[in-house]
Amino acid sequence: MALEITAARPDPALLDLPWSVPLEQWPEANLAALPRGLSRHVVRFVKLPGQVIAVKEINPHLAVREYNMLRLLQKIGQPCVQPFGVVNGRLGDDGEELDACLLTRHLRFSLPYRALFSQSLRPDSAQRLIDALAVLLVRLHLAGFWWGDVSLSNTLFRRDAGAYAAYLVDAETGEIHTKLSVGQREHDVDIARVNIAGELMDLAAGGLLAKAADPIRVSESIVDRYRSLWRELTGSERFGVGCRWRVDDRIRRLNELGFDVDELTISTDFGGATIQIQPKVVDAGHHSRRLMRLTGLDVEENQARRLLNDLDSFRASQDRQNDDESMVAHDWLTQIYEPVTRTVPRDLTKKLEPAEVFHEVLEHRWYMSEAAGQDIPIKEVIADYLKNVLPGKPDEAAVLGVDTMAMRLPDFSKQESPGR
């Protein structure tokens, strides 16, 4: 059997990778030492020119299945890692058949939970991570996707204006249905609860869990968060005909949660005395879509909300409420947003995404202004932020181009063996 690479846009550099070697034994030179979650399969990050891909060694049948599942999720706009390809027909140097490899693009600026929970976690951050996972799970369920293995290990987090945005990373057990039953959804939620508890208890057992997080309490909160979000997004409500404003109110509440309402059923009872409404099709990304339309910026939902707020205050401060919105947005982009994000020196761009930097600068302006008791000009804020805040942050993009040897953990077993 010959090596077979299936990919939408195959990169010829893939051919140079040592496919005849079991993934576990790949030379350091090919690898990028990025943090990972728990996994039963061997997973490694591999450097290709200009990008990093995640390689998972897995049974060929499962590799193809997961690849197709990720493509489907991608197509229907769900937040997940991007599938890159499948490598099949691997033969070892001894002629032995090797498992296939599933390739996904490394999600830039993504943080596995192990990194997040073991950093000095702020008390409310654990909750924010769980909230992000609840949003992800609700979105997937609305799309008819049953995950089957909801866990922190199978989720990646990106910073999102002080909160987090969650991405699905492991679709191995997933199934697509026309519509999920209550039982299927509850099963996923239960799996999430047990897995999250296990993962946090594991960190605690290793002395790696921030004091702020109590495994059982945190794991139980996924259930509440999921259910209340689901109810808000899909539940029906009934009110008297005199309260029509409640229709708009419901839509506004959904928008605030970051969802657009694409379809809403309204029905009256026989007497016509009460109205019942129920959202039928809701679509995540209310703010990020609006920002994208106005500015072309592709950012996370909360970042978008933050940026839109700033855009609104820009508009008000310039007294341009009656101007065309997209004109104002263009000016805001060139006069406010880009000057801030472009001032970040090249060597600091791997710390945080531009939109997150902008968010932090806005936060910093608030702190500085409060301390000074007056408004501080944005230029001053940026200078202070770049000097005193950003350099102290860890690189979160990926270690693209950085020498991984420097990051290698000492392998004591190898060092000792020659002496024996």
Place this chain on the structure above:
Amino acid sequence: MATVKFDNASRTYPGNDTPSVDRLTIDIADGEFLVLVGPSGCGKSTALRMLAGLEEVNVGDIWIGDRNVTDMSPKDRDVAMVFQNYALYPHMSVADNMGFALKIAGINKAEIAKRVADAAKILDLQDYLERKPKALSGGQRQRVAMGRAIVRNPQVFLMDEPLSNLDAKLRVQTRTQIASLQRRLGVTMVYVTHDQIEAMTMGDRVAVLKDGLLQQCDTPRRMYDHPDNVFVAGFIGSPAMNLFDVPVVDGGVKFGSIVHPIERSLLTGVGKEVTLGVRPEDLVIKMEGDGLPVTVEVVEELGADAYIYGSTTETAGKIKPIIVRVDGRTPPAKGTVVHLSPKGDHVHLFNNETGLRIG
């Protein structure tokens, strides 16, 4: 431990015209190992998921013990889907890996310790409870994962094709492990597979499904010796049963040049032809003489036995492939014509219109 009952239960997926599981009725005894088997798309996974609470039941009921669970959520049903993706936690001991989910459920320490110890005994993991998963072999790790399900003391274990991703050797090994584990635990098990060999070797009883309809639910022995219809006859057994339409004549049915005697009462009311089934090992082979003439095309030698693959044109003019098991020491040569007749009364007759068994 508990009985399980599918009571006229149906599931029609939204957008489908026909039910994927159609009025399924099965009574599963306490401690029984029941296998749901059938070709792809027959509805076996759907049936299992209805029992687990993952698929809505549109019509009918599902009972676990004396509780009607039809509308209960999965976690209230007291069933465990085993071999789900269970992660092992590197910093936690084997005991904690097995027992942590009980801690979340609020069960006290002493009870957890007891259940973990019991499960470890059954799984042969007593000496490893304080170790970290890293220090275990692959098979031991798999058993820790099973332990996670066992300590919950579920009433029923459910498994859906748990072995489909293993290679052939590991598959046989794990098959035995699961079967013996189930016997030791004495727990009720419902197991889904498309592999009839797996079904026949593991199940106390086997339920064969086709197009959402239960075809037969019986012990492996009974299923093999007494298939209720043509579908089951052809599905169970490897190599498959030989099936062909034969003319009904006075005193029996015609089998090549001979008349195979059949009790007259059985053949009243059937048409001109019936479907006759005979397993490869139930054919007597003669080099010449009476019977069904068959040309030997391939001889597969397996040591003690050999299979001959041939074909006959004597069946209503159509060429019919036939498989016969013969003594491995004296198989007929390729190209020869042999004459077959059924051994004693080892024939199965089916109505060739309804497919139902006659007698």
